[in-house]
Amino acid sequence: MSLSSLPPATGTSAATAAPTQAELLDFVRRAAADAELIASLPLDPEGRTWVRLAGPGGSEAWLIGWPPGTGTGWHDHADSVGAFVTAAGELRENALAARLPTDGWKTLELSDGVDRERRLSVGKGRAFGRHHVHEVLNESTDRHAVSVHAYYPPLPQIRRYSRSGQTLRLEQVERPQDWQ
Incomplete structure (x- = not known):
């Protein structure tokens, strides 16, 4: 089955409301299970x-090799909600379980206990809300990983950070025109 033949996530179409996190997660799970697409x-x-x-309900979706x-x-991912699932290999997500201010800061000191780690093997993934700060890694020394991601609304920007200990620093704001 090709991805273009995947039916839209339950309850979404181009004419209905924006896809929810759950619908994005359903879409990326189905896409990640499509062996022909992944190959x-x-x-x-x-x-x-x-x-x-082509993501559901006007969302932006990507198949990514790591x-x-x-x-x-x-x-x-700024104001976008999203979801991703590992389709091959294993990924690790490090995330912050804290709501950060969206604007007006360059450096933040993070509280203890905000770090979360998830190991995502084939078929495992997650949905996330707006302003979710994370990094995704393929820590394998000899094997590619593949994942499927979806975001709604389509990514208006990505904010990139550096981290040293408990200090998070905003380094760059990228917009779609920067990715062309």
Whole structure:
């Protein structure tokens, strides 16, 4: 089955309300289970690869290949909600269980106990809300990972952070035109 033949997530269509986190998670789970789709992604031994997919209800969706030892760095997806599922290999998500201010800061001191780690093997994933700060990593030394991601609304921006201990620093704000 190709992704274009996947039916929209339950309860969504282009003419209905925005897809929910649960509907995005349902979509990425179904896409990640599509062996033909996952096998179609070209993998590069040096850098991440990606293919844009048609997500449900006007969402933005991606199939992403992760070479061994690669990751995203700390970031958020601004005002978008999202979901992702591992389709091959294993990914680790480090996330902050804290609501951060959305604007007007460059450096924050994080409280103890805000760090969360999830190991996401094949078929495992999660949905997340707006302003979710995380990093995603393929820690394997010899195996690619593949994942499916969906965001709604389509990504208006990504904020990138650096982290040293409990200090989180806003480093860059990227917008869609920066990804062309």
